[in-house]
Structure formats: C-alpha cells, structure tokens
Amino acid sequence: MDRKNAWKTYSPAQLQELEQTNEKYKSCLDAGKTERECIRLTVSMIEEKGYKSLDEVKKSNASLKPGDKVYAVCMDKSITIFNIGEQPLENGMNILGAHIDSPRIDVKQNPLYENEELAYLDTHYYGGIKKYQWVTLPLALHGVIAKKDGTIVEVNIGEKDEDPVFVITDLLVHLASKQLEKKANVVIEGEKLDLLFGSRPIEQNDDLDKEEKEAVKANIMKLLQEYYNMEEEDFVSAELEIVPAGSARDCGLDLSMIMAYGQDDRVCAFTSLFAMLDVEKVDRTACCILVDKEEIGSVGATGMHSRFFENVVAELVALSGNESELKVRRTLQNSKMLSSDVSAAYDPMFAEAFEKRSSAFFSKGLVFNKFTGSRGKSGSNDANAEYLAEIRNAMDAGEVAYQFAELGKVDIGGGGTIAYIMANYGMEVIDSGVAVLCMHAPWEVTSKADVYEAYKGYKAFLAIK
Template identity: 65%
Template sequence: MEKKNAWEKYPLGSKRDEVFQFAEEYRKFISACKTERECTAALYEEAQKAGYQDMDELIAANATVKAGDKIIANNMGKGIAMFIIGKKPMEQGMNILGAHIDSPRMDLKQVPLYEDTDMALLDTHYYGGIKKYQWVTLPLALHGVICKKDGTTVKVNIGDKPEDPVFGVSDLLIHLSADQLEKKGAKVIEGENLDLLIGSIPADEKDENGEKVKERVKANILNILSREYGVDEDDFLSAEIEVVPAGAARDYGFDRSMIMGYGHDDRVCAYPSFRAMLEVEAPEYTSVCLLVDKEEIGSVGASGMESRFFENCVAEVMNMTGAYSELAVRRALKNSKVLSSDVSAAFDPNYPAVMEKRNAAYFGKGLVFNKYTGARGKSGSNDANAEYVAKLRNIMDTNDVSFQTAELGKVDQGGGGTIAYILANYDMNVIDSGVAVLNMHAPWEIISKVDLYEALRGYVAFLKEA
C-alpha cells in the first residue's frame, strides 16, 4: 500500500509555513531542554501559563474540579501528568498520550573527578542503549543539578552557550589504531573509557595554608568549582549531572525539511503530545498527557512508568471530581485509550538490509503506528487489538492526518520496547504511535518536519475523537 508523501498536502504558502513554524518552535525546545529535568521545568511553566493548576496545591486547598478544568502534576521534577477534565465521568475512560522525556546519554559517577598525567577527567556511566564509539571526539556539555547538604540546589548548564567551554571524550589516533580497528564495534570504545577531559592547568604548588598540593590539576578544577559554583568534591555524591552533545538542533538538508538534534527520542513525540493538550478545550472524555522518565533504562524507578505516579494522579483527580472509589479508578484505567507516543526507526537507504520495505517507516509519510515492537517473536511487546487499530484509522482518515504503519526492522534483526506494555497492564487499549527517526540513539538524530507536524495533528484528533 503506497502512502503519499505528506509534503504534497502543504504547497508553498501559508500551509507549509505552519509546518515550518511548528518545527521551529520544537527545534528551540529541544535545543534548550536536553534533560528530563529541563523538559519538565519548561513544560510545567508553559502549562501553568495556559491555565493548568498544580495538583499538590489543589489537594492542599481541598479543592474540587469540574468539566473543563485543567490540572498538572509534577513528578519529582522529572515528569508531568496533565489532565483536562471531560464532560463524561472519568470512570468511562480517558484519552491518554504517553511519552518519555529521558534520552540516551552519559551520567557522571558519584565519585567522578580524578587526575592522570596532569590531566583532570570526570568518570561516567552511560545511560540507555548507545553505540559507545559515537560519543568520542564530540563537543559535549554538562547539564544537571548538584544538591548540597544545606538544602540548596546548584543548577549546572555548561557547554551550550557560545562563551562556554565544552568537554569531550578522546579517541585513539588513526596512526596507532591497528589493534583497535580489529575489535568488534561494541568493543572499539569500552564503557569505562568514556571519561571526560575537563582540564590541564595545575594549581599553585602550595595552598593558602602553605601546604604542598597533591594532584594540582584536579585541585585547580576544584578551585574553579568552588569559586564559580560554591561546591566541593563531596557535593558530587548528591549530584545528577548528565553529559549531552553541545550545541543547538539545526535545520538539515538544502530544503530545510529535516531537523538534526539531540534527544528526538522521545521529545519529538513528547513535545507535540504536550502541545496537543494546549489545543483541546472541553473534551468529551478526560484528556491526559503523561510524560515520564527512565524509559531508556526500562521505565524503572520512582519517576519511571513502572511507578504508581500516574495511577495515584488518576485517583487524586477522581477524588477532586467527587467520584473516587478504588473500583471507579480501576474502571477509569481499564476504559482508557492510549497512544504510547514513541519514535519508530526510519528507513535508511544506506542500510536497507535491516528493514522489510513493506513494513518500514519512511520520512514524509506521516505519523507512524507500530502495532507491536518487542524482539524476536514479539517478546516484550504490546500487540494492539485490531478493533483499536481500526478505530484509529478512522480517526486519522476523517481528519486527513497522514499516517503509516511499521515494525522495528526485519524479524529477528533486533528489537526494542516502549512504555506501551506497562500501560496495557491496566487492561487499556494501547498502541505505539510516533515519529520516524534516523540515527536513533546517536548523539545527533534526524527527523522530518512534516512528520512532526502530522504527529501534532494526529494527537489532537485522538484527544478530541477517540
């Protein structure tokens, strides 16, 4: 079944301008928000400006809510849940857009700073599924927080402003790489060798007390950290600092039809999910946008989809509507419909052998539905019901949303997973639905602007009509 290129719906003029305008707003978002904390802070602030009320404040005020009211819950600064109360009782179900806002990266270890041969370095542990060799010889930035014992928090964002220094992981020069080039790709760069070079100037031989300084380059770095950020070495014990590619997302291609940036997986789905909520007013069914952390490492932890955060939020919202009971919450979850908004692998003409062309996702063909992901014999996947797929096809066609279906590569070629199966544990109808990505999990990924726009349109249609 041949799908038309979605660009053909948007000839030069105002229609195409809408595509490019939304893409530019998204490009600025992912350039500024490279961590789950930064995404949460930015989207939470924008939601409040759009009339969303903080859930904790509503609970503290013993408030009640009604149809049309907007609520937002903040999960430890690493995720959000947004609700627009529908006209129908929540017990009849919700329309949910669920995405994740964490991305593959490197994290600093708790004891990261050391000196070796008059060089200061930071030890890292990679996060999520990465090809380690892709992360060397790149300009890298540090984003995160350092929490001190006195209760204060120091925000870290170094490497993305034009005047900032950048950091990086070195690689072996080609002239001495004979042995390295014989290794398999997974072993060319070892995980323990992804250490960040951060300085090479030694401190004075003696400190202010006249004591001889050991590891003088490390000491100089600590002096800088104390002077500019008010932190000491022990403060790394309670820090969360992420190592991410430095630099802004950029238009890609002569025709500027694409965006190259860090973190498209999964912010290219999270951002249009969020924006879709801003376009919905007075829905029939309660509309929800759920943005979570930790998907790249299995959705575990208090800020991941495996936690009770979302379930607790639903219970609190139903309590504020005056309709809470344990049974009512269970029914609300069971009767809900979900788009697990996550990316799909785009067909790459440089690597056609890993794809089966009839069931691959393509740039320019619109929103992608993955009936199942998983690996091998669909292991670990949520396999959506045919009845649900048919309903979504009707919604998309009725609203002239360009969409395509795909699976994640050839059978037995590899595989992956999303948060879909976790939401399906509540007995909901769930399907993966997102944007096709090239270079997925690389430091710089690529997406099509028109696919991004069709995702927004598809998510709005789902919230209004599912």
C-alpha cells in the same frame, strides 16, 4: 500500501503552520536536554495556558469539574497533565504518553581524578548507545548539585558560545591498528568514556615543600568552589548528565529535516504537549504523560512502572466527588492510549536491516506499530484490530498523514515502549511515533513533515469521543 509523501499535499497555510510548529519544537529541544529541564519547560508552558498544580487544588479543597486543567509532577522528572472532560472520569481518558529521557553519559558519584596532569570525570553511560559515537564530540554538562543544606544548584556548561565544552578522547588513527581490529561494541569500552575536564595546574605557593601533588584536580575544585560553591563530596548528591553541545539545526539544503540530540523521544513528547495545549473543551478527559527512565526499562519512582500515575488518577477521581477504588480501576481500564515513541526510519544506506514493505519512511506521517517487541513479539503490546480501526478513522477525520510499520526485519532486533505497562490496566493501547534516522546516536534526524503530522495526529486522537 504506498503512502503519499506529505510534502506533496500541503497548502501555503499548512506549510506556514508546519514551519511554526518545527521552530517551536527546536526551541523546546534546546531548552530541554535533560528530564529536569523538560519538566521545568513543560510546567512553564502549561501554566501559561491555565493549568494548575494538583497540590494547589487539594490544598484549596476545590473539586474538579469539566474544563479544569491540572497537572502533577514526580521528583522533577515526570509529569501528568489533565484537561477534565465532559464525560465522567470512569468512562475513561484519551492518553498521550511519551518519555523524556534519552541516551546519554552520566557522571559517577566519585568522579573527579587526575592522571598525568589531566583532570577527568569518571562516567557511566545511560541507555543503549554505540559508545564509539560519543568520542571527539563537543560535549556539555547539564544537571543539578544538591547540597546538604537543601540548596539545589543548577549546572549548564557548554551551550553558550562563550562556554567551554568537554570531550571524550579517542586514539589517533596512526596508533590504532590494534583498536581497529576490535568489534564495534568494544572499540571504545565503557570505562574509557571518561570526560576530559581540565589540564591547568593550580597556582603554587612560593614554598615548594607545599606543592600540590594533584595540582590540576586542585585547580578544578577551586573553580567549582568559585562557580558553584561546591566541595568534592557534593558530587555524591549531584546528578550531572553529559550531552552533545549545540542547538537543534535545520538539516538538508532544502531545510526539510531537523538534526538534534534527544529526539528519541522528545519529538513525541513535545508534539504531544503541543497538541494537549491546543485542545480546549474535550468530551473525554485528555491526558498527557511525560515520563523518565524508559531507556533503561521504565523503572524507579519516575518511570512508567511506578504507581505515580495510578495514584494521581485516584486523586482526580476523589476530587471529582466520586472517591472509589472501583471507579479508579474503571477510569484506567476504559482509557485509550497512544504510547508514543520513535520508530526506525528506512535508511537506504542500511537497507539490509529493513523489510521494506513494513518500514516507516521519512515524510509519510505519524507511524503506528500494531506491535513492537523483538523476534517473536517478545515484550510486546499487540493492539486489537478494533482499536486500529478506531485510530484509522480518527486520523482520516483529522486529515493526518500516517503509516503502519515494524522495527526492522523480524529476526534482527526490535524494541519496546511503555505500551505494555499501560496495557496491564486493560486499556486500549497502540504504539505510535515519528520516524527517526540515526536513532540513539548523539545527533538524530527527523523530517519536519513528520513532526507536523505527529502534532496533528495527537490532536485528532484527543478529540476521540
């Protein structure tokens, strides 16, 4: 089925709203390059709209009623947001779910070392990356240092014009004949992704007998002490993430696209958040889940496999005056969800990887995947036909441009989202999202039209009765 290019359908007013949505989206991408930053930004945005912390509601012994807006945060890396609807919770919720972690490079817990008067940070990459894409780029360092006294020190180096940036070096082409014979997955090995961190030795004492053996490392530690009151052992309780330095930018001479780091899956996360904030009175309770750890299997306390979401729903049921394990289970089973994650956009430069009739295309709207998984649908959620019909009806009613697709050719690969996890509750779930070029690369590309249609589509979904 051929879908119309969404750019051909917009009125001047819609084009204005499209640009406003995308400018806001770019600002969010710049402010939220890590999970913690995304959560901090989200909390500030939802509190401006009247959302209250669930912990505050519990402390005040208040009960929840239709129209109330609450949220709960897990370890500063995941959040669930609720707009309480007119219907009882046990009738189910309309849930938007996306993840806010992205492929990156993490700093190890014993990272700082000196080699031939160059200082490095030892690293471990996170998520599925092509390692060779991360060398010779300007890189930034984001994260926190947790000190023994309970102090949390925030780190953000490389984003301001006056900041230094960092780099992972590569072998010059003149000496790379052997390197270029290697397979792409080992051209750069994981242990060679160490971050070049400094090269200037510390100023020495006049007493040459006391000359520092690792003077460059000593100078780095002197600077870290000066800037962050940090000792070397504080690396043990630090979470430092290496991400591409630089802001989200318009892409293309026609300004029709966005190029930025972390659009998998923050393009779905932020458009879901925008939709949630723009919805006021709802019939069914509206929910937005932004979670961590999807890129490594949705594990841990802040991933979707955690019981955090289920526990929060139990709190909501209790605060609604209906505390009951059975009602919690009914609430979950009767819910409907869009598991929103990015889809692979058809790339004519690599057409051999795609089956064109089942591909997602730029500027043709929000993408739905009846199933994901790999090859024989392994690891997939497979949405019911009846639910697909309901989704189609909601999108058409909201005048949303949308398309249905799969992730590449059947036998080539595949992928998954958090959909199969939520489907364990027996709720209706379908994968949806935005088509992306260069997915999982340091810089990814989206269509502004698709960002706008995703926002419209998520609003239309939250209105389902």
